[in-house]
Each structure stands twice: as C-alpha cells, then as structure tokens.
Amino acid sequence: MEKNRKKGISTRAIHAGERPDPETGASSPNLVMSSTFAVKAGAGFSVDGMDEDSPYFYTRWRNPTVKQLEEKLCSLEGADSCVVFASGMAAITSLFLYHLSSGDHLVISDVAYAAAAEISHDLLPRLGIEVTRVDTSEPEQVREAINSRTKLIYIETPCNPIMRLTDIGAVAEIAREAGVKLAADNTFSTPVGTRPLELGVDYVVHSLTKYICGHGDAIGGALLGPASEIAGLRKSIAIRTGGVISPFNAWLIMRGMATLPIRMAAHQKGALAVARALEAHPKVTAVMYPGLESHPQHKLAVRQMENFSGILTFQVGDGPRTAQVFAEGLEVIHYAVSLGHHRSLIYYLPTDEMLTTSFRLEGAQRESYRAFSGDGIFRLSVGIEDAADLIEDLERALAQV
Numbered sequence: 001m002e003k004n005r006k007k008g009i010s011t012r013a014i015h016a017g018e019r020p021d022p023e024t025g026a027s028s029p030n031l032v033m034s035s036t037f038a039v040k041a042g043a044g045f046s047v048d049g050m051d052e053d054s055p056y057f058y059t060r061w062r063n064p065t066v067k068q069l070e071e072k073l074c075s076l077e078g079a080d081s082c083v084v085f086a087s088g089m090a091a092i093t094s095l096f097l098y099h100l101s102s103g104d105h106l107v108i109s110d111v112a113y114a115a116a117a118e119i120s121h122d123l124l125p126r127l128g129i130e131v132t133r134v135d136t137s138e139p140e141q142v143r144e145a146i147n148s149r150t151k152l153i154y155i156e157t158p159c160n161p162i163m164r165l166t167d168i169g170a171v172a173e174i175a176r177e178a179g180v181k182l183a184a185d186n187t188f189s190t191p192v193g194t195r196p197l198e199l200g201v202d203y204v205v206h207s208l209t210k211y212i213c214g215h216g217d218a219i220g221g222a223l224l225g226p227a228s229e230i231a232g233l234r235k236s237i238a239i240r241t242g243g244v245i246s247p248f249n250a251w252l253i254m255r256g257m258a259t260l261p262i263r264m265a266a267h268q269k270g271a272l273a274v275a276r277a278l279e280a281h282p283k284v285t286a287v288m289y290p291g292l293e294s295h296p297q298h299k300l301a302v303r304q305m306e307n308f309s310g311i312l313t314f315q316v317g318d319g320p321r322t323a324q325v326f327a328e329g330l331e332v333i334h335y336a337v338s339l340g341h342h343r344s345l346i347y348y349l350p351t352d353e354m355l356t357t358s359f360r361l362e363g364a365q366r367e368s369y370r371a372f373s374g375d376g377i378f379r380l381s382v383g384i385e386d387a388a389d390l391i392e393d394l395e396r397a398l399a400q401v
C-alpha cells in the first residue's frame with residue numbers, strides 16, 4: 001500500500017519513466033539513437049498492426065528514449081498517455097488534423113501562440129475547417145460560439161504573449177455540456193503550476209522547448225490525453241505524418257525536466273521580484289504578471305495556478321526606442337524570442353503589428369488585447385539568475401532611454 005502511494009512531484013520529475021538499465025545497471029537513462037530495431041520475421045510492415053505492446057520497430061513509430069520522456073510527462077500531468085513530437089507546433093497541428101475534417105468547426109482562443117493563431121487563419125480554412133476565434137477569458141463567448149459541427153475547443157492560459165488567463169474549469173464545463181473536446185496549451189504554467197486534465201480538459205499541449213526542457217537547447221512538443229485517443233493519434237497522424245522528435249532531443253528534454261519543480265520555484269521567485277521592481281520604476285507604465293495583485297485576473301490565477309511561472313510583460317512610454325536600448329545594452333538578459341529557459345530572455349511585441357499579423361483582431365477582441373498590451377509589450381521570461389542582477393540590468397538600460 002505504502003509502496004503504491006503517489007510520490008511527490010519532485011520525486012516523479014526525477015524518477016518517472018526511468019529505471020536502472022536491466023542489463024548494465026546504468027543509473028541514468030540510456031540514449032538510444034538507433035533508427036531501426038532487429039525484429040522477428042513476419043513482424044509486419046504497416047503501422048496498422050502496431051499496438052502499445054508491440055516490440056520496437058522503427059524510431060518514427062516508437063523509440064525507448066522518447067518513450068521514457070512520454071512516461072515522465074504523463075506522470076507530471078496526471079495523464080493516461082502521451083505522444084511527443086519534434087516541436088510544440090507539430091503537436092498542435094497533429095491534434096487539429098486528428099480531430100478536424102472538412103466541414104468541422106474549431107473554437108480557438110483569439111490570442112494564442114502566434115503560429116497556432118496563424119494556422120487558424122490560413123491552413124485550417126484551406127482544408128475546409130471553419131474557425132471561430134473568441135476571447136476565452138469570457139467563457140460565455142465559448143458557449144455562444146459552439147455549433148452542431150464544433151469538434152474541438154482550444155485554449156491557452158496564460159496566453160502568449162499578453163498573459164491573459166482563461167478559467168479552465170469554466171470552459172471545461174461548457175465543453176462537457178456540449179459534448180465537445182477541449183484542449184489546453186499548458187506551456188506557460190507547466191504541470192508544476194496547473195494540471196488542466198484535473199480541471200476537466202481532454203488534452204494538454206506543450207511546447208517542451210520552453211520550461212520543460214528549460215535550458216534552451218532542444219525543441220520538442222507533446223500532447224497528453226486519454227489512452228485510446230492518443231493511441232489513435234499516434235498511429236494515424238504522428239507516425240504517418242512524421243513530426244517525431246530526435247531521441248537526442250528527447251534525452252536532453254528529459255534531463256532538463258528532472259529539475260522542473262525546483263526551476264519553477266526559482267522562476268516564480270525571480271519573476272515576482274523583477275515584477276515588483278518594474279512596477280515601482282518611474283519609466284514603466286504597466287506590468288502584467290499573474291502573481292501580482294494588480295493583474296486583472298489575479299483571483300483566478302490564485303485559484304488555478306500553484307506557481308505563477310516566470311513570464312511577465314511590461315510597458316514603457318517609448319517601446320521601440322527602449323527595444324533598441326535593450327537589444328544593444330542589456331548585459332545579462334538576452335534580447336531574443338522564446339521563453340522558459342534558465343537564461344532570461346526579453347522581446348518587444350508592438351501591439352499594432354501583432355493585431356494585424358498573427359492575431360487579426362477587430363472590435364471588442366482588439367480592445368481586450370489592448371487592455372493587456374497597451375501600444376506594445378516587453379515579454380520578459382525571467383530566468384533563474386540572481387534577481388538582483390536582472391533588476392540592475394533592466395534599471396541600467398532603462399536609465400539610457
């Protein structure tokens with residue numbers, strides 16, 4: 001009984017999916033780079049014959065190192081099953097291709113990761129899939145958008161880049177009543193902060209590139225959900241369309257993931273210190289961080305996030321000029337895209353440009369975006385350096401503007 005007690009998240013981050021190698025006793029996971037595996041005659045040639053217990057055959061189908069990462073992800077998210085991909089976008093695209101056919105309807109957050117937003121404008125409509133984009137921070141808008149052809153609802157919380165939150169439980173209730181599948185991108189919060197499956201979603205999506213890898217040296221993605229659906233998705237989409245991860249990247253991500261809980265604690269601590277320093281700075285006009293009392297959805301953040309993560313945005317009087325100064329003058333923080341690395345990263349996102357390129361928003365949706373982003377935001381992914389050094393770096397650069 002005691003032996004079967006679910007271990008704590010830090011223990012599972014280290015041990016889940018791993019065990020000493022039965023042949024050599026090697027304590028750390030082996031890296032199996034082999035693209036093919038010696039099999040018995042008559043093993044078959046089509047993925048149709050594969051099931052979860054089939055022996056390894058070809059690495060696009062399944063690979064032991066990738067499988068270890070999938071097991072670790074399942075343990076942390078509390079999922080039955082997981083399939084890992086070459087990138088977050090490969091995971092998202094595969095989810096869409098699995099659930100949506102010509103004539104079907106998708107309801108998606110009107111602000112989501114740029115490439116997810118962009119395929120909802122171009123690729124999906126071209127395949128005959130109807131898309132409705134709504135402000136999912138207002139769950140009633142999701143309810144109103146659902147029709148008889150709706151097959152999937154897609155949310156992201158906090159959403160990239162504006163740090164607006166969606167009440168996962170409220171949207172899950174609406175999805176359940178309508179009999180529609182719900183997917184949540186949990187990249188920003190990570191399973192340390194939020195476990196959307198426990199709140200009623202059907203699928204969790206991750207860009208493993210970000211916090212889960214944590215070190216900015218491997219791109220990957222994952223989709224987690226019910227075993228039967230993930231098995232179907234693996235077979236019909238992942239293996240056939242081939243957006244699979246390199247075992248080497250899976251191994252790097254697994255190595256990074258072992259320290260996810262302590263890194264997230266450090267990210268949160270640093271982000272809160274930097275957010276408070278920025279809030280007090282005379283040149284900073286607004287700061288958005290779910291862990292600050294001033295975030296318009298702070299109460300929801302407290303309810304839904306056990307860790308507020310390390311990403312914040314802030315606004316200044318002259319964004320474009322400040323971006324120039326940051327790109328040239330910051331010493332510790334890199335002026336670069338991406339997030340969730342141990343290293344701090346900052347990037348400027350001008351509102352008018354985002355509204356016309358990635359998001360294409362009008363009317364009330366435009367206003368909701370602007371309420372969180374003003375004329376433009378600096379998205380700062382606070383790394384796990386000493387917060388005092390990050391604050392000093394920002395203050396020294398801001399003094400030059």
Ligand SMILES: *Cc1c(COP(=O)(O)O)cnc(C)c1O
Binds near residue numbers: 089090206210219
């Ligand atoms: C980066 C990111 C993605 C895309 O992941 P890639 O690994 O770059 O393909 C998806 N969602 C969110 C929230 C992201 O930040």
